[in-house]
Amino acid sequence: MDNMLRRLLVSSLALALAGCASAPRGPVELNLVGLNDFHGNLEPSKYSYKDLNGKIQTVQAGGIEALSGTMRALRREDKDLLFVGAGDLVGASPALSSMWADEPSIEAMNLLGLNDSSLGNHEFDAGRKELLRQQNGGCDSPMRTEKACQLEPNFGGAKFHYLAANVTDSATGQLLVPGWRIEDVKGVKVGVIGAVLQGTPSVAVSWSVRGLSFGDEATAINQAVGQARAKGAQVFVVLIHEGGFAKESSPFQQDCAHLEGPIVDIVRKLDPAVRVVFSGHSHTGYLCKVDGRVVSQAASMGHLLTRVQMKVDSQSGKVEAIDAHNVLVKPGEYEADPKVSALLAKVKARSAALLAKPVSNIGVPVVSRKNSASGESPLGDLIGDAIVAAMREQGAQIGFMNPGGIRKDLEAGSDNVVSFGQAQAVLPFGNTLVVMDMSGAQLRALLEQQWDRPPASETSILQVSGALSYRWDESKPKGSRIVPGSVKVNGAPLDDAKTYRVVANNFLAEGGDEFPAFKQATNKVDTQMRDLDALIAYLKQHPGAGVPAASLAPSARIEKVKQ
Known part of the structure; x- marks a missing residue:
């Protein structure tokens, strides 16, 4: 075997071995x-x-x-x-x-x-x-x-x-x-x-x-x-x-x-x-x-x-x-x-002025979105009141907010002052407020739908404004958990035949989160006002607005029957 052939064979063998070594x-x-x-x-x-x-x-x-x-x-x-x-x-x-x-x-x-x-x-x-x-x-x-x-x-x-x-x-x-x-x-x-x-x-x-x-x-x-x-x-x-x-x-x-x-x-x-x-x-x-x-x-x-x-x-x-x-x-x-x-430094520097802009003093360090046993939260109460206040001239009487839309607690900085950035973190979606007509019967059906949801979903208790109150009983079957006679609007019993003016964000107004009762509402008007703007306006108009809501207990608009 000549030297050239021998070198070729050795080289080929080395390449083959190298290929084997590289293959895991x-x-x-x-x-x-x-x-x-x-x-x-x-x-x-x-x-x-x-x-x-x-x-x-x-x-x-x-x-x-x-x-x-x-x-x-x-x-x-x-x-x-x-x-x-x-x-x-x-x-x-x-x-x-x-x-x-x-x-x-x-x-x-x-x-x-x-x-x-x-x-x-x-x-x-x-x-x-x-x-x-x-x-x-x-x-x-x-x-x-x-x-x-x-x-x-x-x-x-x-x-x-x-x-x-x-x-x-x-x-x-x-x-x-x-x-x-x-x-x-x-x-x-x-x-x-x-x-x-x-x-x-x-x-x-x-x-x-x-x-x-x-x-x-x-x-x-x-x-x-x-x-x-x-x-x-x-x-x-x-x-x-x-x-x-x-x-x-x-x-x-x-x-x-x-x-x-x-x-x-x-x-x-x-x-x-x-x-x-x-x-x-x-x-x-x-x-x-x-x-x-x-x-x-x-x-x-x-x-x-x-x-x-x-x-x-x-x-x-x-x-x-x-x-x-x-x-x-x-x-x-x-x-x-x-x-x-x-x-991060660049984004913070570019955003600083707007995010730091003070909105209002809320009187407390934090307004919590954590629900009570009944499903009501202090922050939910505050938002419910804010959206009704914003739509009062549109005739709004009752406000609803889906808890999934409340993304964070309302946290304040020094001296309990809330900045725009802190408020926006609560309601970041940019949803607009829709006012609509709903009968008392439709409102009753809406409240029952809080438990009549797809198996894949957990119960979602809607947050409500101060005008609405009711009691619910977990021991009753789905579809009849609202305690008869307990639903009141401004202290008066809910009238199934009466029409009420309701406000909610555009997501809920379309029946979002599996609440089809909203789809049946009539005379809907999308005001194009953002829920965030309504909250900020309410906080400005009511300095210290967080105080009653943040007393570590919701306002008992929603009560759960004790077993």
Whole structure:
């Protein structure tokens, strides 16, 4: 054998051996980190949770600086980790984000290195065109003309990928955004599949989802699994903006076995290949098992991150082991990414004047949105009174507010003065007030609908203005829980045949949150006045307005019969 041939053979053997060495053999550890329901919370906020000893702890958590520090620490352990989201990254955001069309939050997710996220219902808040602008960039935003591209002249959009396998254009049958994506992690092809709750139209203003169809979550996910498998996916992870509740568990308790809510039925219908489900929507922290699958949620507002470690056979894609943890995101625990700190500093500097503008002295440090046993909250009382006061000239007698629309406590600064930013954090949606006529019989039906809701929903006690009062009895069957003769308007018994002038936000007025009685109302007028403006006006007109509401007890407009 001549020397040249010998050298060629040796070289070929070396290349072959090198190829064998680079191809992963045996188990590979895949690390995934999940975030959900961030809602544009660029800064830390209060988080209360049950620790592993069952004790309630309240801390400051979240914020993009703390998130960036935590993610940097996790990437030092595994530079190839996959960072994913389960929807509602934006929408219902504090003013620091919303006043700039949530562009700072999209940019923050870009800097944090988010790979993929499912859509959430709040991604639809300003309609499909704005949703697609957030994904693709640009300044054409018909619903946010005065906000888009105001922080920076050129908005580049999300570098991560929004996914939703169950949202289609009704006219074309085409998906609004891709349903799935394959991520190559350490040589393993991971099929990442997104979905949003099928009930999105019931929790969104109707125009924002017009022309879109929201399909069954499990059916769409299983179809996407098949499509991704045909393209080579070996491991399957679901990101879904739907959730549940593990009421007895700490968010840090592993393998909880008592998860309840719509996510449970969805997971039970999924293809067996799906082993990990990152959920959202219910703003709860849990680490549960459903039919052997890991189902997690990382609370909300960036307070937690879910870390999932999967041991996978690199050749077959078989998942050999899964370990899941929720990680508390503590400000100051790790050094923040300088680029993230610079983004936050820029946004705060540009926003400072408006956010710091004083609104009123409320007389107390905090007006709470926490419900009493009857379902009434001090802040709900305050908002109910504020919207009626704003619409008094329109004849309004009774005001209703959905508790899900009250996003935070009304917190004051020094000397109990509330700033615009603090007020906006309470009512961030920009909903407008609608006045309408409802008969006494319709109002009675409306009150009963607080318990006659879909199985997937929890009871939602509407917050009411001071003119309305009633008692309810939990021991009675649904449809007859309002105590007969207890409903009063300005102290007089409700008259089924009489017409009352009612005010509510435009979301409720359309029957949102599954209250169809509002759809039956007549003589509707959308005043175009925002609920936030009504609250601010009321606080200005009534300095110290928080005092009666914040006496740690609601005003007993709603009473629950003691058993």
